[in-house]
Amino acid sequence: MKDAGYRIVVIDQHSEAVPTVQKPRWFPVNSRPTVPVCGSRKRVNMLGAVTDDGDRLVCLTPNRFTAELSKYFLRALQYEFGEKLAVILDNAPYFIAKDLKKQAEADGLLLIYLPPHSPELNPLEQC
Template sequence: VSGVRDKMNMLGAVTDDGERFIALTPNQFNAEVAKHFLRAVQHEFGERLVIILDNASYFIAKTLKKQAAADGLLLEYLPSHSPELNPLESCWRQLRDGRANRLFLTLDDVNEYLSTALPALNSPQIYEYLC
């Protein structure tokens, strides 16, 4: 046994009308991965967006902010240490609850689970987070 584990990381976005965009990557999150994610979100939802982010180091990186400004994105940030204000946390909770007491032996098993679980997620009601 090597002790090395395969992994899959996810970044997600949800719109004010409940549309979701989830990106999967085997890479560790960093500013470059986050920049690619924001460009993919922009491609999916349109040129002019206001994107509300948490304060993860890769989202507050100067290089990401510079690219976002050049791409016409307006970035706003949630208060630090406030996951309850992040609507995507409910999506991640659903995924965690759905995999409770399940053993995934391979990354293919994880991908198979995600292929059915992601489309079945209940989108958060964004306006509940704004009021």
């Protein structure tokens, strides 16, 4: 791929719950205190990319991962790293959407999908 002039980019997604912050408090001995929590189910979702040269790009969003967000991220990769990219990604539903594949082909991206159920092959899973 490098011989053909492609810059290799590996991408992966991660989702992290926003934790409840609990402050230290004092309560009488043998009491049964109630500690208030926010009860939030908010998450931060991240799409990250690393090139074969070690350059990085991260997209943070409170929204769910979708094919639309993934298409936007692929365009951002091209803007940041150049037009001719070979993108290695997993088989998440938003990465295998027909619209995304169609856009990638039109934009000249080469999409390379990892085998199903093989996160150990994705270098970003080790980070």
